[in-house]
Amino acid sequence: MNIRENAPLQPATGTSPPVAEVVHDQRGRPLRDLRISVTDRCNFRCPYCMPRAVFGSGYPYLKRAELLSFEEIIRIVRIFTGLGVRKIRLTGGEPLLRQDLHKLVAQLAELPGIELALTTNGALLGQQARALKAAGLDRVTVSLDALDDPTFRAMNDVDFPVAGVLEGIEAALAAGLAPLKINMVVKRGTNDHAVLPMARHFRNSGIMLRFIEYMDVGNANGWRLEDVVPSAELTALIGNEFPIEPVSPAYPGEVAERWRYRDGAGEIGFISSVTKAFCGDCNRLRLSIEGALFTCLFAHQGHDLRTLLRSGADDAALASDLRALWQAREDRYSELRGRTGIPLRKIEMSYIGG
Numbered sequence: 001m002n003i004r005e006n007a008p009l010q011p012a013t014g015t016s017p018p019v020a021e022v023v024h025d026q027r028g029r030p031l032r033d034l035r036i037s038v039t040d041r042c043n044f045r046c047p048y049c050m051p052r053a054v055f056g057s058g059y060p061y062l063k064r065a066e067l068l069s070f071e072e073i074i075r076i077v078r079i080f081t082g083l084g085v086r087k088i089r090l091t092g093g094e095p096l097l098r099q100d101l102h103k104l105v106a107q108l109a110e111l112p113g114i115e116l117a118l119t120t121n122g123a124l125l126g127q128q129a130r131a132l133k134a135a136g137l138d139r140v141t142v143s144l145d146a147l148d149d150p151t152f153r154a155m156n157d158v159d160f161p162v163a164g165v166l167e168g169i170e171a172a173l174a175a176g177l178a179p180l181k182i183n184m185v186v187k188r189g190t191n192d193h194a195v196l197p198m199a200r201h202f203r204n205s206g207i208m209l210r211f212i213e214y215m216d217v218g219n220a221n222g223w224r225l226e227d228v229v230p231s232a233e234l235t236a237l238i239g240n241e242f243p244i245e246p247v248s249p250a251y252p253g254e255v256a257e258r259w260r261y262r263d264g265a266g267e268i269g270f271i272s273s274v275t276k277a278f279c280g281d282c283n284r285l286r287l288s289i290e291g292a293l294f295t296c297l298f299a300h301q302g303h304d305l306r307t308l309l310r311s312g313a314d315d316a317a318l319a320s321d322l323r324a325l326w327q328a329r330e331d332r333y334s335e336l337r338g339r340t341g342i343p344l345r346k347i348e349m350s351y352i353g354g
């Protein structure tokens with residue numbers, strides 16, 4: 001469904017507030033985008049996210065009773081639509097590992113005024129794309145870090161072949177999950193040689209390839225600044241082979257900086273969290289699998305919503321809690337990165353949702 005930015009929301013259904021208000025934080029940023037982590041588990045072990053040494057056997061993954069149920073997620077989302085949320089992204093961990101995910105999608109798709117997207121590593125997309133589309137999923141973003149098997153198998157660290165992800169992408173397109181985006185995290189010395197082959201492959205495909213700077217999210221990945229390949233380096237590299245020019249953002253708060261091939265072969269994007277902070281427009285809130293809310297990807301502490309939810313609080317009390325949380329928000333970690341006094345312990349991305 002197409003959502004016009006800043007268009008008034010339709011009245012929410014059920015017991016949520018009837019007309020959406022727009023809630024602003026301390027820096028004047030409206031709440032628009034809710035990312036929901038539906039599982040902390042993953043079938044990949046990407047070293048920049050869930051390195052095997054930390055997330056291998058013995059890692060204390062959450063138990064089923066600790067996870068928010070679909071009913072709880074729906075209730076929270078319904079209340080958020082009354083507070084101005086228009087976009088929901090299901091993520092994780094690997095969201096396609098959550099049992100019966102299509103049933104959650106079907107219930108979310110019934111809520112009015114919501115654009116519903118999903119980020120996945122693509123390994124199970126071939127099996128699930130049709131059911132997800134039929135359930136009402138609008139769009140999908142697939143992560144793919146290289147096109148050559150040795151590099152990709154090393155990047156996912158479970159020996160998963162590129163062909164499996166490409167099949168998932170084909171299945172998503174065939175099911176009508178378009179426009180489709182691809183996320184490629186670029187880590188120096190690991191897959192930076194795969195940038196040009198990826199750019200060449202996805203030119204003229206109608207798929208938008210986005211290059212993500214390797215981020216210092218969580219504590220498990222042993223992040224070092226020297227492993228980051230700045231987007232400026234990538235625009236120069238790609239522009240040297242295919243002339244490109246910048247494109248204006250499609251809407252305020254768009255995370256990726258968009259560029260287009262001058263010969264009409266399509267667009268690419270750059271997500272430059274490290275070298276070009278975009279906190280100024282950040283309208284994203286994250287809901288962890290166990291019902292903690294994080295107002296920043298780099299937060300070290302969440303806001304426990306599950307306890308309130310399970311204490312019998314009514315929708316008005318929950319809405320008031322959520323409104324107050326957003327109104328108190330001041331986060332701008334990426335703008336402050338490197339300064340002293342910011343917390344060193346951060347939450348892992350697989351828990352909080354990428």
Ligand code: SAM
Nearest residue numbers: 048049092093094119120121143183214215354
């Ligand atoms: N498992 C799904 C996937 O990989 O698409 C969804 C969750 S994953 C945490 C969401 C996105 O975060 C992926 O595109 C992934 O590449 C990206 N990501 C994970 N760790 C990152 C890091 N340290 N820096 C930049 N992006 C990262």
Ligand code: SF4
Nearest residue numbers: 042044046049093121
């Ligand atoms: Fe799994 Fe996605 Fe993290 Fe890779 S980036 S380990 S696929 S959650």
Ligand code: SF4
Nearest residue numbers: 279282296297333334
């Ligand atoms: Fe938003 Fe935090 Fe990322 Fe800044 S660092 S863009 S506030 S999530």
